[in-house]
Amino acid sequence: MDLLRSLNGQIALVTGADSGIGKGVAIAMAHAGAKVVINHVDAHEVAQQTVDEIKANGDEAYAIHADVSNEEDVQAMFAETYARYGTVDILVNNAGLQRDSKFVDMTLEQWNTVININLTGQFLCSREATKEFIRRGVVEGRSKAAGKILCMSSVHQVIPWAGHVNYAASKGGIDMLMKSMAQELAPHKIRVAGICPGAIQTPINKPAWDTPEALSKLLTLIPYSRIGEPEDIAKLAVWLASDEADYITGTSVFIDGGMTLYPGFADNG
Numbered sequence: 001m002d003l004l005r006s007l008n009g010q011i012a013l014v015t016g017a018d019s020g021i022g023k024g025v026a027i028a029m030a031h032a033g034a035k036v037v038i039n040h041v042d043a044h045e046v047a048q049q050t051v052d053e054i055k056a057n058g059d060e061a062y063a064i065h066a067d068v069s070n071e072e073d074v075q076a077m078f079a080e081t082y083a084r085y086g087t088v089d090i091l092v093n094n095a096g097l098q099r100d101s102k103f104v105d106m107t108l109e110q111w112n113t114v115i116n117i118n119l120t121g122q123f124l125c126s127r128e129a130t131k132e133f134i135r136r137g138v139v140e141g142r143s144k145a146a147g148k149i150l151c152m153s154s155v156h157q158v159i160p161w162a163g164h165v166n167y168a169a170s171k172g173g174i175d176m177l178m179k180s181m182a183q184e185l186a187p188h189k190i191r192v193a194g195i196c197p198g199a200i201q202t203p204i205n206k207p208a209w210d211t212p213e214a215l216s217k218l219l220t221l222i223p224y225s226r227i228g229e230p231e232d233i234a235k236l237a238v239w240l241a242s243d244e245a246d247y248i249t250g251t252s253v254f255i256d257g258g259m260t261l262y263p264g265f266a267d268n269g
């Protein structure tokens, strides 16, 4: 199996690609031969750094600002993608955030912010990408599929998370969004798959790893005894988007160092 240049000639749009996992996925997809749209909602300069890093490797990328929870922004981002690169082959629904609170104190704003960005954002971007995949269909020599959608979920798609009910609900919702889209879109040769990371070292969960005490507490939840890196997720995303994974649709891959193995039961429960 050769993943090197496995996405040659394809266009990938990665949401939230100026930080953490999204940045890692964008760099890896560019390295695999895709032209990559770096979606960002924060400062342009930060996204441009990712673009510059990709271009310094001799690959191609372009930054587009859009809030994934805003329908007009999302439609304008896809229009700009087509103006720049002509089409899209791969969508990585990665953008996401946390607004943590005890359940009883959680405000409607905290709930809505997380659901709107983490879940509705994936709906809006997937719908736009799907229109183009169906319009264009399979292109001989490009990919066996008409399009690929990767949904960044989390182990919290299945592990309940006290103090984070908005986040866990958004990730549980992504699972059924992903599966239902996969069922509906398979006849169009569109593949949809989920990625469920465990603890990955990024800004979203900095308090969980940035002191030795926090890290050692976190490691009690990870049988494989190391925190994940964005590159771990990036390699999986490239493979799932490539024709090497052409028979995969409607399922999630957990990539978590064993976090979903009920580590509390390792010592007889």
Ligand code: NAD
Pocket: 015, 016, 017, 018, 019, 020, 021, 022, 039, 040, 041, 042, 066, 067, 068, 069, 094, 095, 096, 097, 117, 152, 153, 154, 155, 196, 197, 198, 199, 200, 201, 202, 203, 204, 205
């Ligand atoms: P991160 O904070 O480094 O990256 C999140 C990205 O999403 C940032 O680029 C941010 O600007 C972007 N974003 C936020 N709101 C947005 C909006 N409205 N429109 C567009 N972009 C927006 O965190 P990360 O860990 O890289 O998270 C990426 C994804 O991975 C998220 O969906 C997160 O839930 C998921 N995830 C992360 C972990 C982990 O341990 N780091 C574990 C499981 C799942």
